[in-house]
Amino acid sequence: MHEKKKAKYRVGALELGWTDKDVIGGPVELLGPETIPDVHNLTMITGVETAVDRSGFCKDVCGFEKVVGFDHYFYYQIEDWHDRHTVISERGLGYLEDIDGKTFLVRHKPVAYKDQNGRQHPLPKGMYADLGAGAYILAYTIPPPTYIEALSIPHSLVASTSEGNPTPVELEPNTLLGRMDNVVQAIDSDELMRIVGDKVVDPLINSQKQLDLKARHLRLTRKNSSLASPIVRLLPQEVNDKTPRQRGSIIFNSQTNRLQCYDGEKWKTIAWEEEE
Numbered sequence: 001m002h003e004k005k006k007a008k009y010r011v012g013a014l015e016l017g018w019t020d021k022d023v024i025g026g027p028v029e030l031l032g033p034e035t036i037p038d039v040h041n042l043t044m045i046t047g048v049e050t051a052v053d054r055s056g057f058c059k060d061v062c063g064f065e066k067v068v069g070f071d072h073y074f075y076y077q078i079e080d081w082h083d084r085h086t087v088i089s090e091r092g093l094g095y096l097e098d099i100d101g102k103t104f105l106v107r108h109k110p111v112a113y114k115d116q117n118g119r120q121h122p123l124p125k126g127m128y129a130d131l132g133a134g135a136y137i138l139a140y141t142i143p144p145p146t147y148i149e150a151l152s153i154p155h156s157l158v159a160s161t162s163e164g165n166p167t168p169v170e171l172e173p174n175t176l177l178g179r180m181d182n183v184v185q186a187i188d189s190d191e192l193m194r195i196v197g198d199k200v201v202d203p204l205i206n207s208q209k210q211l212d213l214k215a216r217h218l219r220l221t222r223k224n225s226s227l228a229s230p231i232v233r234l235l236p237q238e239v240n241d242k243t244p245r246q247r248g249s250i251i252f253n254s255q256t257n258r259l260q261c262y263d264g265e266k267w268k269t270i271a272w273e274e275e276e
Contacts, residue, residue, distance in 0.1 A: 005095055006185050007153060008072035009167040013141040014062040016040075017078065017105065021132025027097065027104035028078060028131070028139055030064055033057040039136050040081065065103060067141060070096045073153070076105060077142045082134035089114045090129035091142065093152055105139055111149050144168075159184035234259070239267060 016036055017028040037052045060066055068074040072095065079089040092110035096103055113129035114120050123129070131137065143165045144150035150158050156168040161183055171177065175186035180195060187195070204211075220227065236254035237243065243251070247264035259270040 005071055005073050007168050007170065008068050008161065008183060009075045009143060009165060010067050010161060011141050011143060011165060012062055013064045013067035015064055015139055017137035017139040019132045019137065024130065025107060025128035027106045028137060030103045030105055030139060032059055033062050040138060064096055064105065068096070070098065073108065074141050075144050077140055078131060079138045080131050080134035081136055081138060085116065087116050087134040088129050088131065090131065109152060111152065
């Protein structure tokens with residue numbers, strides 16, 4: 001069971017991969033982008049002399065960990081190549097997982113595949129393309145090509161993290177939609193406090209103005225909690241049939257100018273001695 005992840009449909013990740021062809025739906029081990037120009041030779045594939053800048057083929061530029069990381073879903077395309085042609089390809093929703101110190105692309109929710117003739121076919125739930133029969137695998141991130149695929153995560157809406165790159169945002173229960181760490185995402189209560197805590201809590205703590213609350217009760221639920229103040233003032237209260245009667249309640253009776261406590265049956269006056 002993988003941890004709960006948020007979506008980050010960023011493009012730009014590209015690595016060679018490997019998967020066991022005998023394990024249907026198995027994860028794809030990511031082998032890095034450094035040798036892609038040697039294996040995926042564009043001059044041989046296109047028949048046109050093509051110069052390649054190898055400096056961009058490094059994990060710090062296009063590695064999956066760098067572009068999307070372990071904490072997010074992303075939209076992937078996996079291509080199985082052999083003899084300058086794509087044998088089969090698959091696209092869908094995936095995430096990264098570390099297994100024994102190696103990084104794997106987990107094919108969480110495959111959506112469609114293309115056969116060697118370029119014909120596209122939908123993948124029913126639980127079905128996968130048969131990868132691993134070719135000479136090598138290319139894995140990279142793509143934007144979802146359709147709205148249906150962009151909304152493949154339930155309870156989500158489509159936003160963007162970069163121009164022309166739709167990203168679904170799943171709204172979990174009791175969350176707000178917002179932008180944090182340069183990502184449009186669902187914001188839970190803890191994350192909301194990170195955003196507004198200093199702007200709301202600190203002014204409240206430092207305020208010397210009267211704080212008026214319309215709440216009927218202020219309940220401290222922690223065991224052995226206490227309310228400490230140099231002065232505690234009870235507003236004068238007239239006792240009548242409408243006066244709330246809860247065991248343990250203390251009031252200052254405005255009719256008798258006495259403190260009274262309700263014992264569950266009646267109000268009892270708290271006695272004190274007059275100072276000389």
